[in-house]
Amino acid sequence: MSSLCVELIDAGSYIILDAYFASKELIEELRKHNLRLITRVRISPLGKHPLPTPPLKRSRGRPRIWGKSVKLRDLFDEKDCFTKETLLLYGKMVTLRYRAIDLHWDCPLQRVRFVLAVWPEGKQIILLSTDVTLSATEILTAYSWLFQIEVTFRNLIQLLSGFSYRFWIKDMTPTQGWPKDLILSRYPKKHQQQVQTKVEAMERFVLILAMALAVLQLVSLEMPMTIWKDFPHWFRTLPCNGYPSEQIVLLTLAEQRKRILAKSTSGLLSDKILNYSIAIHETVESGAFCHMKPTV
Structure with missing residues (x-):
């Protein structure tokens, strides 16, 4: 995914992905090419606070690179820190509570912005943005655009069976389940x-x-x-x-396919196929079926 984003997307652009792609390796690769990521993370990740001011006298041992850890799930209990607002999300007005907090997650040098949101029915989600200049409402609105892609996938799958292909080759040895390592x-x-x-x-x-x-x-x-x-x-x-x-x-x-195709130009292949199928249908109904060769 990082290779595709680097190859096809201009520097400075925003990439919106689902929770499957919320990984430190992906963020690191995108940052190298000045790409910003907005994604959803699981409900149980740990964030790191910035390091406090170091003391004048350094203590023994390896110096710390991370600050104090915080469970993002526990931040939902601090209800006084949440803001209630009505936003246009997923094509409708939704009243939800949200909170933004900047913490370290993938890198001890750069922070990310976490947005904790609680939906009207009580569902809790956590969004992540590598651009800490975006507001919480902008991050929530941008992530809701991902739903438009999901609708397209749903229509391709349920309406047109767009992913109903099969992948097997008789000459290759069958595997138990999906192959985990398919290196050509x-x-x-x-x-x-x-x-x-x-x-x-x-x-x-x-x-x-x-x-x-x-x-x-x-x-x-x-x-x-x-x-x-x-x-x-x-x-x-x-x-x-x-x-x-x-x-x-x-x-x-x-x-209406027969009526539409009947109006087609007689030279079109669709018209010839339609006439052939009608002739076959009429022949079968009359009981005098014989082998007919198409004239296409």
Whole structure:
């Protein structure tokens, strides 16, 4: 992840990631290239206070590099230090309590800003920002933008089965569970080429379905009334913004696909495929089925 961020993102940019990527190694690599990280951390990490002013006379032993440790979870008990405010998060107004505190976490020389937030239902989260100049509300708002990516992933998975590919090669020895160490250089060249071909096929599969999802979104934005008019099912309530979801657009296009394709130019491949499928269907229904070759 750090290699991708360094390669594709300009210096000075902000990177928003989920709790899986909250690691000291990632922060260290991003800091080398002047990249800022906003992420969520677990509820049980330890922060370090800055070192106090050293005494005039140095004591024996190795000098300390960290200050006093503090459990971030315990800071939720100091309710008087929290601020209550209503923010626009995840597309709606949310009233929550939050608190910001600057501590050392990955480096004894640089601090990070922790934001402790308590949601209306009582859920507690801790966010981390390597940019200590950001306010707590800015960090909370920026992290809420990550939800937009999650919605896209959900549609790709549940609506279009965008990650339903399979990865196996018959020539390779099967492993128990997911392989923990998939380093191509340790395999023969034949297997390396097969793995690269599989990865390329999976990337193309996901990319094509991402393009299909973009088409559904464009149709929803540009032709909402047409979609609602041809929608084959019934909804008890309609969305307040008036735009159909990607699933509604998909169901409408699936219901109207024959009529849409019938209007296509006769020279298009889709028209030939449709005519062939209709001919096969009519032949099967008549009981006089015979083998037909497509004319494409």
